[in-house]
Amino acid sequence: MQIKEVVLRHLKMNMKFDFTTSFGTIRNKEFILVEAKDEYGMSGWGESVAFTAPWYNEETLKTNWHVLEDFLIPSILHKHVEHPDIVNETLLGIRKNNMAKAAIEGAVWDLYAKRSGQPLATALGGQKKEIEVGISIGIQKNTTDLISLIEKAINEGYKRIKIKIKPGKDIEILKEIRNHFPTLPLMADANSAYRLDDIERLKALDEFKLMMIEQPLASDDIIDHAVLQKQIKTPICLDESILSYEDARKAIELGSCKIINIKIGRVGGLTEAKRIHDLCLEKGIGVWCGGMLEAGVGRAHNVALTTLSNFSLPGDTAASSRYWEKDIISPEVTVHNGMITVPDRPGIGYDIDINAVNELTVFEKVYK
Numbered sequence: 364m365q366i367k368e369v370v371l372r373h374l375k376m377n378m379k380f381d382f383t384t385s386f387g388t389i390r391n392k393e394f395i396l397v398e399a400k401d402e403y404g405m406s407g408w409g410e411s412v413a414f415t416a417p418w419y420n421e422e423t424l425k426t427n428w429h430v431l432e433d434f435l436i437p438s439i440l441h442k443h444v445e446h447p448d449i450v451n452e453t454l455l456g457i458r459k460n461n462m463a464k465a466a467i468e469g470a471v472w473d474l475y476a477k478r479s480g481q482p483l484a485t486a487l488g489g490q491k492k493e494i495e496v497g498i499s500i501g502i503q504k505n506t507t508d509l510i511s512l513i514e515k516a517i518n519e520g521y522k523r524i525k526i527k528i529k530p531g532k533d534i535e536i537l538k539e540i541r542n543h544f545p546t547l548p549l550m551a552d553a554n555s556a557y558r559l560d561d562i563e564r565l566k567a568l569d570e571f572k573l574m575m576i577e578q579p580l581a582s583d584d585i586i587d588h589a590v591l592q593k594q595i596k597t598p599i600c601l602d603e604s605i606l607s608y609e610d611a612r613k614a615i616e617l618g619s620c621k622i623i624n625i626k627i628g629r630v631g632g633l634t635e636a637k638r639i640h641d642l643c644l645e646k647g648i649g650v651w652c653g654g655m656l657e658a659g660v661g662r663a664h665n666v667a668l669t670t671l672s673n674f675s676l677p678g679d680t681a682a683s684s685r686y687w688e689k690d691i692i693s694p695e696v697t698v699h700n701g702m703i704t705v706p707d708r709p710g711i712g713y714d715i716d717i718n719a720v721n722e723l724t725v726f727e728k729v730y731k
């Protein structure tokens with residue numbers, strides 16, 4: 364196929380809630396939507412998960428726009444693209460900037476799947492017809508609020524609950540949660556808020572029988588995590604530290620984690636995400652699909668990826684309606700009893716609500 368035109372749109376969407384993690388509070392969602400058109404005028408869609416501030420990682424909406432406009436779009440525009448697997452290879456001259464790469468690669472994957480008349484999930488090799496999902500709840504002002512949010516999520520059927528923790532907002536809170544919900548599938552995400560010096564505090568979390576603790580130590584670390592894993596019972600799941608297949612290989616070899624949270628944006632696209640998934644399957648490492656508060660396009664990509672066999676743990680892909688009054692896709696992503704039914708139409712399998720997209724777009728630019 365030939366990519367004849369790419370449209371970048373900067374969208375602003377109101378989120379239903381503020382999302383607080385150990386690194387800060389995300390209030391509203393601004394992101395880049397990528398539309399790639401082929402020689403027949405057919406469109407594929409991708410979404411950048413970079414936020415406006417470089418808190419989670421170093422990328423931002425503006426750095427993504429720059430990298431897309433000046434490097435990534437010129438490197439694929441009017442080129443012959445046999446298969447989306449080669450997109451990242453073609454873009455290899457560019458280091459990191461994984462969220463920018465994933466956004467354009469995702470659009471090409473959607474286009475490829477549509478052209479070949481198959482759902483994106485099938486094009487990726489996924490077999491599941493429905494996927495299990497959990498929910499990620501931010502840090503709350505008080506534990507009473509947190510408990511009631513957890514209760515609501517359980518009643519909605521979510522298969523596991525993830526809470527955000529940091530030093531001082533951990534042991535007491537988890538104790539309270541366990542008092543209310545002794546057997547709840549529960550995990551905690553620290554977003555790099557601890558250091559090895561906090562080891563006693565981290566050991567104290569073992570008694571809560573968490574499914575895992577996500578990214579307790581530094582965002583670029585795999586050495587200290589290996590030291591920590593030997594001293595705590597709770598399985599460590601890495602998020603921020605794993606940017607590629609190579610990172611995953613090294614972390615697994617060192618024993619830095621027992622589980623990996625795969626985020627398409629963080630690893631530079633679906634092709635790399637699939638490679639990491641396959642490696643983890645071979646090495647007996649559990650995987651699940653992380654979330655970045657995505658709008659509909661990114662959410663649809665997460666659904667498709669999660670159909671691969673080794674996504675054996677519930678991910679963070681909650682229903683569209685949890686985040687948005689109205690999503691940019693139709694139908695929206697819905698969750699029943701903690702399950703999402705995988706769409707069986709070609710490509711991402713959800714239509715783009717172009718009126719909604721136009722309403723939410725603050726700036727757009729066409730490249731051809």
Ligand SMILES: O=C(O)CCC(=O)c1ccccc1C(=O)O
Pocket residue numbers: 419499552554602653654655656657679680681
């Ligand atoms: O609901 C979601 O999309 C997942 C939310 C989440 O946990 C998260 C959201 C923003 C940035 C980082 C993370 C994370 O997984 O660490």
Ligand SMILES: [Mg+2]
Pocket residue numbers: 552554577578602603624653
């Ligand atoms: Mg995380």
